Amino acid sequence: MSLDEQRREALVSERILESMRDGVITIDLTGRIMTFNAAAGRILGKKPEEVVGCSFGQVFLMEESFDDFNEVVFKAVYEAETTHTIEIALVVDGREVNLFVSSSFLTLESDSGEDERLGVTVVFTDITEERKRRKIKRLFGEYVDPRIVDRILARGAVDAQTSRRETMTISFVDMRDFTGWSERLPPDRLIDVLNRFLAAMALPIGAAGGITDKYIGDAVMACWGPPFTEADTQAADACAAALGQYEALTDLRRELAEIEIPGAERMDAVVGVATGEVIAGDVGPVSSRNYTVIGQTVNLAARLQEAAKTLGHPIIVSEETAAGAGDGFVFRELERIVPRGSRKPESVFALIGRAGEVANADVQIAALHGEGLSSMLSRDWATADKRFSACLALDPADRSAARMKARVAAYADNPPPDDWDGVWSEPMVSGPK
Structure with missing residues (x-):
C-alpha cells in the first residue's frame, strides 16, 4: 500500500470515528490517550483536543464520579481475553449521565502472525433518555394508560404550550351505594371489592379505545378523542364502553358471590357521558404533573353520572354525545335539566342499547x-x-x-x-x- 493510500485510509477511519454517535477512546500500553472522538467529548464533558496525548490517569482518575468508568477500563487490562460491558451512571457538569460501556484489550496481528498488544478500546453509548423511558414505564405502566406514558416520553420536558382545546368525549362510571358497601365490609374486603369493580370498569374502556384518565375513589374517568383516538368515532366508542361496563356487572356479581361477598347481587353502577370542548394538557406542580382534561364537558359528564341515580336509567349521555354516536345505538330523550354547577339547560338521553339488540x-x-x-x-x-x-x-x-x-x-x-x-x-x- 502506497503512502498516499495509507494516509487516505487513515483519514477515512478518522472521519468515521468523528461521525459516530458512540463515544470511543483508545489508550496505549503506557496509559496515554491515543484517540478521543467528538462523541466522547460531548458525553463526558471533555474537549478532545485537550485530552488526546494526556495520561488517562491524569484526566479521569482524579475525579471520583468516574470511578465506575475507570473500573471498566482496568478490567480490560486485567482480563484481556474478555470484553466487559456494564451500565453506569456518571455526574457530568452537574447532571447525571447514564452510559452503556464496553471495554476490551486492543490487539493487532503482527507480521509474525501473533497478536500484538496495543492498549485498551472503550466504546460507550449515552442511554440517559432510554433509562428515563424505562423508569417512567416501570413507575406508571400499571396505573396510567400506555398512550399517555408514550406521550410524556415523546414530549420530553414539560411545555406549558402543549395544553390545547379539543373536542373530546368524557365518561364517569361510579359504583352505586359505596357508603353502604363500606359499612357492611371490613377494610380488606372492601378494598378487594373496589379493586375488582375498578378493573371490571376499566377493561371496556380500553376495549373501546379509550383512555383511563384517573381513578377517583369508587369512580373511573375516561376520555376519547384527539390526540389518542379518532375524532369521528369518539362518541360511539364511549357509548360502546358504557354498555360494556354495564354488561360487565353480571360477571362481577358472580365473581363476588363466589368469594362470598354478602350482597354481591346488589353490585351496580351508573355512567355519565358528555361530548364537547375540553382543555387537555398537563395539570399540577412541576414535580408531579399529570396529563388530564378539564372544563365544562368534564363537569357535565360527572353531573350526568350523578343524575343517573335519580333518573331511573344506568347510562345517561348528553345531547351532543347522542347525536355524535350515530345510528348504531338506541337513545331515549328523558328531559331537560340544569346540571349542578351550571346555568345552562341540557337535554339528557338514556342509552338503551345497541341498535338491533333492543x-x-x-x-x-x-x-x-x-x-x-x-x-x-x-x-x-x-x-x-x-x-x-x-x-x-x-x-x-x-x-x-x-x-x-x-x-x-x-x-x-x-x-x-x-x-x-x-x-x-x-x-x-x-x-x-
Whole structure:
C-alpha cells in the first residue's frame, strides 16, 4: 500500500470515528490517550483536543464520579481475553449521565502472525433518555394508560404550550351505594371489592379505545378523542364502553358471590357521558404533573353520572354525545335539566342499547317519550299526556313516563311562564285574591 493510500485510509477511519454517535477512546500500553472522538467529548464533558496525548490517569482518575468508568477500563487490562460491558451512571457538569460501556484489550496481528498488544478500546453509548423511558414505564405502566406514558416520553420536558382545546368525549362510571358497601365490609374486603369493580370498569374502556384518565375513589374517568383516538368515532366508542361496563356487572356479581361477598347481587353502577370542548394538557406542580382534561364537558359528564341515580336509567349521555354516536345505538330523550354547577339547560338521553339488540317495546317507548317531550315544549299538554300514557301502556313500571305524565298534569293546571326553558320547576299555584 502506497503512502498516499495509507494516509487516505487513515483519514477515512478518522472521519468515521468523528461521525459516530458512540463515544470511543483508545489508550496505549503506557496509559496515554491515543484517540478521543467528538462523541466522547460531548458525553463526558471533555474537549478532545485537550485530552488526546494526556495520561488517562491524569484526566479521569482524579475525579471520583468516574470511578465506575475507570473500573471498566482496568478490567480490560486485567482480563484481556474478555470484553466487559456494564451500565453506569456518571455526574457530568452537574447532571447525571447514564452510559452503556464496553471495554476490551486492543490487539493487532503482527507480521509474525501473533497478536500484538496495543492498549485498551472503550466504546460507550449515552442511554440517559432510554433509562428515563424505562423508569417512567416501570413507575406508571400499571396505573396510567400506555398512550399517555408514550406521550410524556415523546414530549420530553414539560411545555406549558402543549395544553390545547379539543373536542373530546368524557365518561364517569361510579359504583352505586359505596357508603353502604363500606359499612357492611371490613377494610380488606372492601378494598378487594373496589379493586375488582375498578378493573371490571376499566377493561371496556380500553376495549373501546379509550383512555383511563384517573381513578377517583369508587369512580373511573375516561376520555376519547384527539390526540389518542379518532375524532369521528369518539362518541360511539364511549357509548360502546358504557354498555360494556354495564354488561360487565353480571360477571362481577358472580365473581363476588363466589368469594362470598354478602350482597354481591346488589353490585351496580351508573355512567355519565358528555361530548364537547375540553382543555387537555398537563395539570399540577412541576414535580408531579399529570396529563388530564378539564372544563365544562368534564363537569357535565360527572353531573350526568350523578343524575343517573335519580333518573331511573344506568347510562345517561348528553345531547351532543347522542347525536355524535350515530345510528348504531338506541337513545331515549328523558328531559331537560340544569346540571349542578351550571346555568345552562341540557337535554339528557338514556342509552338503551345497541341498535338491533333492543326490544321493540323499548324502541317504541323511546320514540313515544321523545314525542311527548316535544309536545310538552310546545305546550300541547293533551298530546303530551297521550304519548306518556302510551309509554305506560307498554310498560306500567316506566318511571320516566310516569314522572313526565305527572308534570304534564301539573302544567295543564298551572302553565309555566312564557320564558320557560323546558326545565321542570314546581308550578306556582295562585291563591285567593
